[in-house]
Amino acid sequence: MVKRNSIDLIIADALSPAGEGYEFVSWLRRDGGDPNGFTPVVVTAAHTPVSMVQKARDCGAHYIVKKPLTPVVMLERILWIARESRPFIECDAYVGPDRRHKNEGPPDGVPRRRDDLPAEVGVAQEPNMSQDQVDNLFSTRKVTL
Amino acid sequence: MSSVRIHRPKYALATMLRKPGGTTVAQAVEQAETNLEGLQEAGLLQLDSGLAAVEAVFVRYGEAFDRALITEHYALAVKLIGLPSLCGFDALENAAHSLCDLLDRLGATGRWDRDGVQVHIRALRLLRNLPAGTDDVAEPVLDGLRRVRERHAIQSSN
Structure with a gap:
């Protein structure tokens, strides 16, 4: 079915503790190809065993929603997917929507890394950037590591 | 050296x-x-049979660690999740998550804690028998389950 029909949204259950749902999403992202390789996926999970956390994180779903499900939470996630249009990342270790889509800063209690910007913003040292320069900062470029 | 490709699908x-x-x-x-209200009756039946199945597995435990039985127990406990909330038993939902956390940890560490599991089984039954919407009464019970999880250094969101 997934190979033949174009699907707008997939809601998949993680199913058993072995995580067949995560494996399905992984397959969809890596080998599914057209027409659903980029299709938005929400995975619902009753309980994620510790051994499955990494698999869940790396499967390539847009969101993993923990049960109990509520209509508000599900609808919210679907609207987020539609509105945010997250870019898709494809590399050896991961295929799926960009997971770094929240801009919340470092987690509480985690020391800042050496190359993080200082928490306090000091006095400006240079003149303001032009709008073009600012826009350029946000334009996407192909990255080769 | 690996390359990263970025796509912007519509x-x-x-x-x-x-x-x-x-x-x-x-x-x-x-x-x-x-629609969910219409599913409550069927959900309650499923919840009760699920609880009975979880209790039945507990009776089969001995004094020693039994990985196969813990795995079986976990698979049944996971099936409870989502049903209590559907039927208005939020505290029971919390307890079911707690049991899953505990069984998952026991299976991973190879430690056995019969008392900890038993406390959970009894709590599930107690919370099922409380009238829906009396979650404040359930707070001490959930606190007890939290302490069991702490004993196993389980970090859970409950």
Whole structure:
């Protein structure tokens, strides 16, 4: 079915503790190809065993929603997917929507890394950037590591 | 050395969202809530048979660690999740998550804690028998389960 029909949204259950749902999403992202390789996926999970956390994180779903499900939470996630249009990342270790889509800063209690910007913003040292320069900062470029 | 490719797919969902007409968010949520109410009776039956199955497995435990039985128990406990909330038993939902956390940890560490599991089984039955919506009464019970999880250094969101 997934190979033949174009699907707008997939809601998949993680199913058993072995995580067949995560494996399905992984397959969809890596080998599914057209027409659903980029299709938005929400995975619902009753309980994620510790051994499955990494698999869940790396499967390539847009969101993993923990049960109990509520209509508000599900609808919210679907609207987020539609509105945010997250870019898709494809590399050896991961295929799926960009997971770094929240801009919340470092987690509480985690020391800042050496190359993080200082928490306090000091006095400006240079003149303001032009709008073009600012826009350029946000334009996407192909990255080769 | 690996390369990263970035794609910007167009989602049909985004196009659909921009189209005029359709159902409003408030209507969609209300409709979904009504649909869920219709599932409560069936959910309660499933919850009760699930609880009975979880209790039946506990009776089979001995004094020693039994990985196969813990795995079986976990698979049954996971099936409870989602049902208590559907039927208005939020504290029972919390306890079911707690049991899953504990069984998962026991299976991973190879430690056995019969008392900890038993406390959970009894708590599930107690919370099932409390009238729906009396979650404040359940707080000390959930606190006890939290302490069991702490004993196993389980970090859970409950």
